[in-house]
Amino acid sequence: MSVVVYAESSNGLFKKGAAEILTYAYKTAKSLNMKCVAVTLGSTDELQQLSKYGIDKVVSINTDFDICDNKGIAEALSKVIEEESANIFILSNSNTGKTVGPRISVKLDASFISNAVEIPQSHNPLIVKKKSFSGKAFELAQSINEKVVIALSPNAFHIAENPNSDCEFSTFEIDKSNQNVNSSGIEKAQGKMSLAEAETVVSAGRGLKGPENWNMIEELADLLDAGTACSKPVSDIGWRPHSEHVGQTGKAIAPNLYIAIGISGAIQHLAGVNSSKIMVAINTDPDAPFFKAADYGIVGDAFEVVPRLIDEIKRFKSAN
Amino acid sequence: MNILVCISHVPDTTSRIDFSDDKTSFKSEGIQFIINPYDEFGLTKAINLRNEHGGKVTVVHYGTSSSEPTLRKALAIGADEAIRIDGHPKDSYSVASELAKVIETNQYDLIIAGRESIDYNGGAVPAMIAEMLDLPFVNACTGLEIEAKEAKMEREIEGGKEFVHATLPLLIAGQKGLVEEADLIIPNMRGIMTARTKPLSVRDLSSNEIKCTSLSFEKPQPKQACTMIDAGNEKELVTLLHQEAKVL
């Protein structure tokens, strides 16, 4: 028996989350004494990289799929899962993962568990810890079916390399069926970094007073290789694009470092960011609720603190 | 146009999350429930589409009688009729199966669900329905225009957006962008009054099959107190982030 894992790539390059999900799948397979098989979609020159993470076998499907073709992608992945007679299929909670994971579970008569944060505690029945209530709780979920599809929460698991020199590579042919959703183009967001994948996020709220004041936020983000985010009112009034809105009704993120500038720390905001490893709050109000949730805080005016912080980070970077 | 909006009923976003003493279930006493925010964008979009193209908006919810106020609110906002599938939903699969039954027995041109429920965050029900009924499916949908039987949509993807199109009948999982915050309809007195007389039908469960159960819940460890750094001493923050937190 084996564990099958979907290593997601985009334009031929593996996503950052791929290393994390491969490590997770390898550890799961190892704990259950199973083989670990990675499946890839579309052409890529990076296949060799997958063996770094302890994978026993890589199955590549060389057909290119549009990312909107969730029916086609689910079909292709299901065929490989069946071919490998796998009882456990693992994918990431990415946009695509969230769309095709549930489809595959229905197709294969499997249980579906999303937002997993640990490897399964047991198999038969499979029990796994997952996030619930927008990060305000954890849940132990148990599958009823023998087959299980698990979607891993991003940034929940440490990447570890386990090179496997015996990794076997094979290809799998797919007859693509008719697409029922078609793409007519993609528009890239202006930000350089996708929020979901960013390890550091610099976020600002209504305390910044107006959209013209975001230069320093972007400068700080550039310096830290970070993504930029904002509170809900800021995107509602159009200071920043909706795609930056984080929180209970926006994106949920879990970076290593979240820097909140001029954000009060309302419960709905925290619900989307409280899975961050370290949180820093910068706020003029010493009673701002964010200081109850943050790891580090500075009470001060963002227009003075942020420029000084930028200088200090520049100094730090040139010294290290 | 015949539109179905799937509505889940969730704790108000300010709710304190607590569990029963044996940690096996969510404590709903004293909790205010609301229409799942993602579904509210979808409901408003459905009403706008009906006003533009004619037709009917039905809302459907799988839940116990305690969620009827949520359905009445959807009617007050402007839906024409409501269906409640009577039962206590246990997992995404059973919810998707019950909703699929309703969709199968009626002819809807468009089915609108939300990207995820903000309570259990499954994010799974819509995609499961799409698979069960082989419907074209667009997830994280942030824009929708319909002309005759063709739908043009915008959806969020990692690092940008994608423009897609499909033929009705169609299923989408929506979010903000379908309509904006400012377009959300707050029910007025007349809406609330007429909602009382709009049809709300109750159906029995068609099956009880589940594929997952929750064994227990726990709350995250409380955070340690925040380390405060004086304004002007940003250098200290950089040092702490580097040496103590190891994130720089």
Ligand SMILES: Cc1cc2nc3c(=O)[nH]c(=O)nc-3n(C[C@H](O)[C@H](O)[C@H](O)COP(=O)(O)OP(=O)(O)OC[C@H]3O[C@@H](n4cnc5c(N)ncnc54)[C@H](O)[C@@H]3O)c2cc1C
């Ligand atoms: C159903 C529902 C869902 C919601 N979902 C979300 C969500 O997903 N995400 C979200 O973010 N919010 C959400 N909210 C809104 C949330 O309740 C708060 O209103 C919002 O997060 C506040 O945004 P803010 O912190 O930017 O603004 P404010 O609350 O106005 O806070 C501004 C902060 O900036 C500080 N400040 C002012 N000047 C300065 C300065 N010069 N330097 C430093 N600090 C300064 C102030 O002290 C204050 O703390 C939701 C609300 C509801 C009802």
Ligand SMILES: Nc1ncnc2c1ncn2[C@@H]1O[C@H](COP(=O)(O)O)[C@@H](O)[C@H]1O
């Ligand atoms: N009990 C329910 N009744 C009706 N629709 C639901 C129910 N649960 C979930 N949905 C729909 O499915 C979407 C995603 O929910 P979930 O998969 O639970 O995160 C919601 O936004 C609703 O549109």
